Amino acid sequence: MSTELLSPRNPDELWRAMESHPDAVPFAGGTDVFVRLRKGLMAPRALLCLDRIEELKGIEDHGSHLFIGAGTTHSTALAHPLVIQFLPVLAHALRVLGSPPIRNMGTIGGNIVTASPAGDTLPPLYALGAEVELRSREGSRRCPIHEFIIGPGKTILAKNEILSGVRVRKADRYNVHHFEKVGLRNALAIALVSMAALLRISDSGEIQEVSLAWGSVGPTVVRSPEAEQILLGKTLDLRTLENAGAIVRKAVAPIDDVRAGSDYRRQVAGNLLLRLTEYSGEQPCRPESPE
Ligand SMILES: Cc1cc2nc3c(=O)[nH]c(=O)nc-3n(C[C@H](O)[C@H](O)[C@H](O)COP(=O)(O)OP(=O)(O)OC[C@H]3O[C@@H](n4cnc5c(N)ncnc54)[C@H](O)[C@@H]3O)c2cc1C
Secondary structure, eight states: OOOEEEOOSSHHHHHHHHHHOTTOEEESSOTTHHHHHHTTSOOOSEEEEOTTOGGGOOEEEETTEEEEETTOBHHHHHHOHHHHHHOHHHHHHHHTSSOHHHHHHOBHHHHHHHTOTTOTTHHHHHHTTOEEEEEETTEEEEEEHHHHEEETTEEOOOTTOEEEEEEEEOOTTOSEEEEEEEOSSSSSOOOSEEEEEEEEEOTTSOEEEEEEEEESSSSSOBOOHHHHHHHTTSOOOHHHHHHHHHHHHHHOOOOOOSSOOHHHHHHHHHHHHHGGGGGOSSSOOOOOOOO
């Protein structure tokens, strides 16, 4: 069976293509879709290429928020002054996502809709409280990313919708923007466990605001409001972080797979918090300024 390729150039052509081919599978960079096609995991009658639709690309400054178009590649986002200045935690994750060719082709939207618990942009986007924007011919709707992703590979995207982008509040109120991924090797590895951490620390060292999220330790990204609560009002000392780490190990629900066992993942999820001691000095790290 041959697969038809649809390649709309603007939203009007996109809606028409989606109406005439309701089962067409959309793709942007294709770095996930073409792997699944090659493995025989899908055999769609039509593929819908989103790459020529300029309206889906780019990063806009909306005052208190940034809007990142779903079709923005990881490389573009990583080099963008607004991301570097206002979303350093996302930039840290993009820097370790795949290889340069994958970052040049793969998109933020593709990473979100793939909804892999190991998707590198997801812990930062959850910690940042991002909202996704879904669009159809009828209009658009927004929802928090944690309501959009409902399981591994599962989202609430309707058949007549696409993801148009993600809306993220500027994170310049935080002075710690931390992302770490543990893989089987240092580079080009899928996350065994990852953690995004945003903290606002006062000059006296008190944690005034904190937002944490873990990847690869559950069916979707895991948050731990209890661990955040333990940290609030304290300093970043080892004992406090160990207490919070013990809570995180109870909150996560990792699986065993070929890459790592669940006990290892659980242990590492808590240990990653201990890294935050590196920000406990008198002068907390500041967001990077644009390069
Ligand atoms: C060798 C290799 C290494 C990788 N390493 C990493 C890694 O380290 N970290 C990581 O997180 N990922 C990694 N990936 C996975 C992949 O590159 C990323 O998830 C990437 O962000 C996917 O983006 P894409 O545009 O290529 O998605 P596509 O393959 O185009 O699409 C992925 C899914 O999203 C849907 N989709 C895409 N755009 C839209 C849209 N706008 N609206 C609705 N649906 C849409 C598609 O239908 C499909 O279901 C790797 C992949 C490969 C092949």
